[in-house]
Amino acid sequence: MRSIAFINQKGGVGKTTSTANVGACLATLGKKVLLIDLDPQANLSIHLGINVHGKDLSVYQMICGKRKVAEVLTETAVDGLEIIPSDIDLASAEIELVNTVGRETIVKFYLEELSSEYDYILIDCPPSLGLLTLNALTVANEIFIPLQTEFFALQGVSKLVQTFEIIKKRLNSSLEITGIIPCMYDSRTKLGQAVLDKINEYFEDKVFATNIRKNIKLSESPSHGMPIITYAPDSNGAKDYLALTKEVIAQEKMMLSETTTKQTSEIKEHAMQ
Ligand SMILES: Nc1ncnc2c1ncn2[C@@H]1O[C@H](COP(=O)(O)OP(=O)(O)OP(=O)(O)O)[C@@H](O)[C@H]1O
Numbered sequence: 001m002r003s004i005a006f007i008n009q010k011g012g013v014g015k016t017t018s019t020a021n022v023g024a025c026l027a028t029l030g031k032k033v034l035l036i037d038l039d040p041q042a043n044l045s046i047h048l049g050i051n052v053h054g055k056d057l058s059v060y061q062m063i064c065g066k067r068k069v070a071e072v073l074t075e076t077a078v079d080g081l082e083i084i085p086s087d088i089d090l091a092s093a094e095i096e097l098v099n100t101v102g103r104e105t106i107v108k109f110y111l112e113e114l115s116s117e118y119d120y121i122l123i124d125c126p127p128s129l130g131l132l133t134l135n136a137l138t139v140a141n142e143i144f145i146p147l148q149t150e151f152f153a154l155q156g157v158s159k160l161v162q163t164f165e166i167i168k169k170r171l172n173s174s175l176e177i178t179g180i181i182p183c184m185y186d187s188r189t190k191l192g193q194a195v196l197d198k199i200n201e202y203f204e205d206k207v208f209a210t211n212i213r214k215n216i217k218l219s220e221s222p223s224h225g226m227p228i229i230t231y232a233p234d235s236n237g238a239k240d241y242l243a244l245t246k247e248v249i250a251q252e253k254m255m256l257s258e259t260t261t262k263q264t265s266e267i268k269e270h271a272m273q
Pocket residue numbers: 010011012013014015016017018039041043125126127183184185212213214215216218219220222
C-alpha cells in the first residue's frame with residue numbers, strides 16, 4: 001500500500017484538485033483508494049459531493065475518539081473510492097491537540113483500526129505546516145508537492161523541504177518526496193515555461209512529466225461535486241489527470257525493483273558475514 005500526502009503550505013496551488021482527481025483516476029483504473037481530508041476547509045469532501053457538516057461524522061470526531069474510523073468512512077459516487085471527510089470543526093483540532101501526548105501521530109493511531117485494505121491512501125493537507133499537516137506526514141510514506149507554475153511557485157519550498165527532513169529524521173524515517181506536480185500550467189506564456197524549468201532544476205527527476213494545464217472544467221467540477229473524469233471526461237483536465245495517474249502507477253514498478261535490489265544486496269551482505 002502507498003500512502004501519499006499532498007502538501008504545500010502555499011494556498012491555492014492545486015493540492016485538493018490533485019488529491020481528488022488522482023484519487024478518482026486511480027479508482028477508475030481499478031485501484032482501491034482511501035482519501036483523507038485533513039483540511040478544515042473540507043474542499044476535498046465537497047469536491048466529491050460529500051457534506052458532513054453538522055452530522056458529527058468527520059475526521060475531527062475520529063481524532064477526538066468520539067467516532068470509530070468505520071463510522072466516519074464514507075463511500076463516494078466513484079467505485080473503489082472512499083473518503084474520511086472533514087468539516088469546519090477540524091479547525092479547532094490544532095489548538096485542542098496542543099497538550100495531547102503523541103499529537104503528531106493521532107490520525108495514524110486511529111487509522112490502525114481500519115479493516116479494509118487499500119492500494120492507495122491519499123491525504124489532502126491544509127495550506128500550513130501545522131499539526132494537521134504533521135499528522136499527514138506521519139501517516140504517509142510519500143509526499144507529492146503540487147506547485148503552481150507561477151512566479152512565486154518556489155517561494156517557501158525550502159521551508160517545506162526542511163520540514164520534510166525534520167519529520168523524516170524524528171518521526172517517520174520511511175518518508176520520501178516522490179513527486180512534484182506542476183499545476184495550472186499555461187504553455188502560452190513564457191513565464192509558465194520559465195517557472196517549469198526552475199522547478200525541474202530544483203527537483204530534477206522527481207517532477208512528473210505531465211503538466212496539469214489550466215482548464216476551466218477543472219475549476220467548475222468541485223461545485224458539481226464530481227471529479228473531472230465524471231464531470232468532463234473529454235476535457236484537457238481529465239486527460240492530464242489520467243496521464244499523471246498513469247505515471248503514479250508506473251512508479252510502483254520502479255519502487256518494487258528498488259526494493260528487490262536492496263533486499264538482494266542485504267541477503268548477499270548477510271551471506272558474506
Ligand atoms: N489546472 C487548473 N485549471 C484551472 N483551475 C484550477 C486548476 N487546478 C486548480 N484549479 C482551481 O484553483 C483553485 C485552487 O485549487 P485547489 O483548491 O486545488 O488548491 P489548494 O492548494 O488545495 O488550495 P488550499 O491551499 O486553499 O487548500 C480552485 O478553485 C480550483 O478549482
